[in-house]
Amino acid sequence: MDEYAKLLTPRTKIVAITHVSNVLGTVNPVETMIKVAHQYGACVLIDGAQSVPHIGVDVRKLDVDFYVFSGHKVYGPTRIGVLYGKRALLEEMPPWQRGGGMIKDVNFNQTTYNSLPYKFEAGTGNIADAIGLGAAIEYIQRIGIDSIERHERKLTIYAMEKLYQIPGVHIIGTAPNKTSVISFVIDRVHPESVG
DSSP states (O other): OHHHHHTOOTTOOEEEEESBOTTTOBBOOHHHHHHHHHHTTOEEEEEOTTTTTTSOOOHHHHTOSEEEEEGGGGTSOSSOEEEEEOHHHHHHSOOSSOOTTSEEEEOSSOEEEOOTTGGGOOSSOOHHHHHHHHHHHHHHHHHOHHHHHHHHHHHHHHHHHHHHTSTTEEEEOOOSSBOSOOEEEETTBOHHHHO
């Protein structure tokens, strides 16, 4: 955390942080990291691709400005994801694309954009993938993220215990606060061969 704080200055405008490492499974202390960034006046974007399917996430509790994750990480379709943004920030941001539905009124003098979320929905939406993503999120909710987290924790502990017993296997990333990602190398075996 000391090294992280050294990276921030009053000139820092946005900080992008991975919530959970996709290599080591380490859960970063994002709540604290967000608070520190906000002390410097920076907005914070959290990449939640590895956290949303494994641990509970409360964007309001985190006080995060933006939170993103991809649909395929929650067992949904590819090419779709979620962007959460604080309302005040989204309202002041200009749209990045133009198209039907995102404009409320247009004339020779000015363009008035539609209200949120339509302001960022240019053209025909990705309807089929949005329905698929909704079904995937409902699936996770039916099981319960707490149940998923408990089950994955048991599997991770079991897998790590078994991997430690194999001669020549070295686990990389043994943080106490981690998800179900286990990275390892094997003596004298190229990673491509292991894969």
